[in-house]
Amino acid sequence: MTLKFYNTLTKGKEIFTPLYEGRINMYVCGPTVYDHPHIGHAKSYVSFDVIVRYLRYLGYNVRYIQNITDVGHLTDNADEGEDKILKRAQRDHVEPAELVEIYTRSYFEDMDALNNVRPTISPRATAHIPEQIELVEDLLGKGYAYVSNGSVYFEVQKFKEYGKLSGRRQEELEAGARVEINPEKRHPSDFALWKRAEPGHIMRWKSPWGEGFPGWHLECSAMSMKYLGPTLDIHGGGLENIFPHHECEIAQSEAATGKPFVRYWLHNNMVTVNGQKMGKSLGNFITLKDAFQKYRPLTVRFFILNTHYRSPLDFSNEALDAADKGLERLHNTIKHLRERLLFPKDGTTPSTLYEKLDNHKKAFMGAMDEDINTSDAIGTLFDLSKEVNTLLNSGEEISKKCLEDINAFYQQLGGDILGIIPKTFESQQIGETDVLKDVMDILIDTRSELRKAKQWQLSDFIRTKLSEIGIALDDKPTGTVWKKTR
RNA sequence: GGCGGCAUCGCCAAGUGGACUAAGGCAACGGUUUGCAAAACCGUCAUCCUGGGUUCGAAUCCCAGUGCCGCCUCCA
The missing domain is CATH 3.40.50.620 (HUPs)
Incomplete structure (x- = not known):
C-alpha cells in the first residue's frame, strides 16, 4: 500500500x-x-x-x-x-x-x-x-x-x-x-x-x-x-x-x-x-x-467527500437531499451499534468478523492511497454497514468486544480520517432536551398502552402528528424509540 | 485567440488497458419483517456521448466529431 x-x-x-x-x-x-x-x-x-x-x-x-x-x-x-x-x-x-x-x-x-x-x-x-x-x-x-x-x-x-x-x-x-x-x-x-x-x-x-x-x-x-x-x-x-x-x-x-x-x-x-x-x-x-x-454541516461535508477532490462538484438541492439520506443511513448503523453498547451482554463474536473488518480496511486504505479517492472509500463504509446491520438484526447476542471493535473501526476510518462520523450523536446528548425527553417518555408510554389495547387509530394519530412536527417514532421489537428528523 | 478538463444507470458518483456481464449513494419495483408504518435485510434495475483506429483484449489508449466546463482579470 x-x-x-x-x-x-x-x-x-x-x-x-x-x-x-x-x-x-x-x-x-x-x-x-x-x-x-x-x-x-x-x-x-x-x-x-x-x-x-x-x-x-x-x-x-x-x-x-x-x-x-x-x-x-x-x-x-x-x-x-x-x-x-x-x-x-x-x-x-x-x-x-x-x-x-x-x-x-x-x-x-x-x-x-x-x-x-x-x-x-x-x-x-x-x-x-x-x-x-x-x-x-x-x-x-x-x-x-x-x-x-x-x-x-x-x-x-x-x-x-x-x-x-x-x-x-x-x-x-x-x-x-x-x-x-x-x-x-x-x-x-x-x-x-x-x-x-x-x-x-x-x-x-x-x-x-x-x-x-x-x-x-x-x-x-x-x-x-x-x-x-x-x-x-x-x-x-x-x-x-x-x-x-x-x-x-x-x-x-x-x-x-x-x-x-x-x-x-x-x-x-x-x-x-x-x-x-x-x-x-x-x-x-x-x-x-x-x-x-x-443542511447539516456534516451533510455538506459528506456531499463534498462523495466526489473526488479533483472532480468538479455541482451543488443542487436534489444532490444534497440524496447525500443527507445516505449519510443518515450510515449514521443509523453506528447509532444502533452504540445503543447496543450501552447495555452490552455476553455473546458471541462472529468468526469471520476480523477477516471482514480487515478486508474493508484494506479496501478503504487502498482507495485513500489512490490520490485520496474518498468516494470509493465511502463506498467501502456502506458495504460494511450492510454487514453490520445484518449482524445487529440477527437477533443473536453479540459480545461487547465485538461491538467495540466495530465501533472503533468506524471511529477511525469514518471519524478520524473522513470526519463524517461524530463522536456522539445529538439524540445521545443530554442537556436542554431533558424536558422534551420526559414528555416523549410520557407520550410513548401512553401510546404503548394504546397499542396493547389495539387502539391503532389513536396510536397512529400520535405517530402522524409527531411526524408532522419533526419527530419520528420507531416501533422496534424492544420498544419504541424516537428521534428528531429536522 | 492560447492552454486545460470533462462526457459512465432516472439522478449523484467511483472505475483510466484484462478479476467490468462497471463500486457506492439517492430514487423505483418485488419480497422478508411490522397491527400498519419506519428502520433494516434480500432481490431486480447500465456495456460506459458519436464515428473510426490501436490491441489477443478498451469505459479505460489514439484520431475525428458533438456537447459541456474551467483558466488566460480578484476568486477555493
Missing part, C-alpha cells in the same frame, strides 16, 4: 515520499477574508482537511499552514482594479482590521462546523510584512526584480522556468490580450512584488521603496518559507490559482532560494451551482451559513 498523489507539476500520479522522514510540510492557500465563506471554500478546505487527517493517520507529523489573506489585493498586476477589503470596509464604515476580524472569525466558525481540523498555524499576511519586504529585497539583490516608480516588479523573463506549472509559455502570454499594458513594467507578464500606495489607500506600510503594500502572490511565498523552509512537501489550493498565482509563487520563491519550492502540487476542482460556475464576482455564491440553514 503506497500513497499516491496527482501532482499538477508533473501531470501524473506519483508515489508520495516526504522530504524529511516522518514529517510533512504542507501549505494550502487560505481565504481572503472580506466576506462569509461559501461552499467553494468548503470543498477546498474539506478536501485538504481529509488529506491532512489521512497523512496523520498514516503516522506522519504534519505541519499544516493555511494563510489568512487580510490585505486586499488589486485585481491584477497593473494599477487597475479595486481592493476588495478596502471597498468593503468603506461600504460598512469599519476599519479594514475590523472587517478582516469579523470574517476571519466567520471563516473559522464555518470550518469548525464542517469538522475541519484547525491548521497548525494560520498566519496573517499583515503580520508578515517584514518577511515579505525581505523577500523582495532578496529578489532585487539577485537581479530578478526591478523598482519602477515606487513599485517593485518581478522580471519574468529572468526566470527561465516560468510557466512550468501551468503549461504556459512566455510567448503565448504576450498575446494575452486581457492584460492591460502597464508602462511601469518592462514586460506585460511581469508581476508586482510590491505596490506603491496611492494617496487614498488606507492599508499601507513603510518600505525601502516608499509606502505601499505587498503584491498578491508574495505572502504565500514569504509565509510558507518562514514556517516550512525553502522546499514544501505539499502545496494545495484551488484549480483557478494555478495561473497566475501558483506560477508566480514558484518564480519568486525559487528565484530567491535556488531550490525547488514545492514537491507535490495538489489542486482541487471547483464548485458549480446548477451547472454554472460559482464565483465571488458572479455573485451567485452560496454561503455556508445559508447552506447550514437547510
Whole structure:
C-alpha cells in the first residue's frame, strides 16, 4: 500500500515520499477574508482537511499552514482594479482590521462546523510584512526584480522556468490580450512584488521603496518559507490559482532560494451551482451559513467527500437531499451499534468478523492511497454497514468486544480520517432536551398502552402528528424509540 | 485567440488497458419483517456521448466529431 498523489507539476500520479522522514510540510492557500465563506471554500478546505487527517493517520507529523489573506489585493498586476477589503470596509464604515476580524472569525466558525481540523498555524499576511519586504529585497539583490516608480516588479523573463506549472509559455502570454499594458513594467507578464500606495489607500506600510503594500502572490511565498523552509512537501489550493498565482509563487520563491519550492502540487476542482460556475464576482455564491440553514454541516461535508477532490462538484438541492439520506443511513448503523453498547451482554463474536473488518480496511486504505479517492472509500463504509446491520438484526447476542471493535473501526476510518462520523450523536446528548425527553417518555408510554389495547387509530394519530412536527417514532421489537428528523 | 478538463444507470458518483456481464449513494419495483408504518435485510434495475483506429483484449489508449466546463482579470 503506497500513497499516491496527482501532482499538477508533473501531470501524473506519483508515489508520495516526504522530504524529511516522518514529517510533512504542507501549505494550502487560505481565504481572503472580506466576506462569509461559501461552499467553494468548503470543498477546498474539506478536501485538504481529509488529506491532512489521512497523512496523520498514516503516522506522519504534519505541519499544516493555511494563510489568512487580510490585505486586499488589486485585481491584477497593473494599477487597475479595486481592493476588495478596502471597498468593503468603506461600504460598512469599519476599519479594514475590523472587517478582516469579523470574517476571519466567520471563516473559522464555518470550518469548525464542517469538522475541519484547525491548521497548525494560520498566519496573517499583515503580520508578515517584514518577511515579505525581505523577500523582495532578496529578489532585487539577485537581479530578478526591478523598482519602477515606487513599485517593485518581478522580471519574468529572468526566470527561465516560468510557466512550468501551468503549461504556459512566455510567448503565448504576450498575446494575452486581457492584460492591460502597464508602462511601469518592462514586460506585460511581469508581476508586482510590491505596490506603491496611492494617496487614498488606507492599508499601507513603510518600505525601502516608499509606502505601499505587498503584491498578491508574495505572502504565500514569504509565509510558507518562514514556517516550512525553502522546499514544501505539499502545496494545495484551488484549480483557478494555478495561473497566475501558483506560477508566480514558484518564480519568486525559487528565484530567491535556488531550490525547488514545492514537491507535490495538489489542486482541487471547483464548485458549480446548477451547472454554472460559482464565483465571488458572479455573485451567485452560496454561503455556508445559508447552506447550514437547510443542511447539516456534516451533510455538506459528506456531499463534498462523495466526489473526488479533483472532480468538479455541482451543488443542487436534489444532490444534497440524496447525500443527507445516505449519510443518515450510515449514521443509523453506528447509532444502533452504540445503543447496543450501552447495555452490552455476553455473546458471541462472529468468526469471520476480523477477516471482514480487515478486508474493508484494506479496501478503504487502498482507495485513500489512490490520490485520496474518498468516494470509493465511502463506498467501502456502506458495504460494511450492510454487514453490520445484518449482524445487529440477527437477533443473536453479540459480545461487547465485538461491538467495540466495530465501533472503533468506524471511529477511525469514518471519524478520524473522513470526519463524517461524530463522536456522539445529538439524540445521545443530554442537556436542554431533558424536558422534551420526559414528555416523549410520557407520550410513548401512553401510546404503548394504546397499542396493547389495539387502539391503532389513536396510536397512529400520535405517530402522524409527531411526524408532522419533526419527530419520528420507531416501533422496534424492544420498544419504541424516537428521534428528531429536522 | 492560447492552454486545460470533462462526457459512465432516472439522478449523484467511483472505475483510466484484462478479476467490468462497471463500486457506492439517492430514487423505483418485488419480497422478508411490522397491527400498519419506519428502520433494516434480500432481490431486480447500465456495456460506459458519436464515428473510426490501436490491441489477443478498451469505459479505460489514439484520431475525428458533438456537447459541456474551467483558466488566460480578484476568486477555493
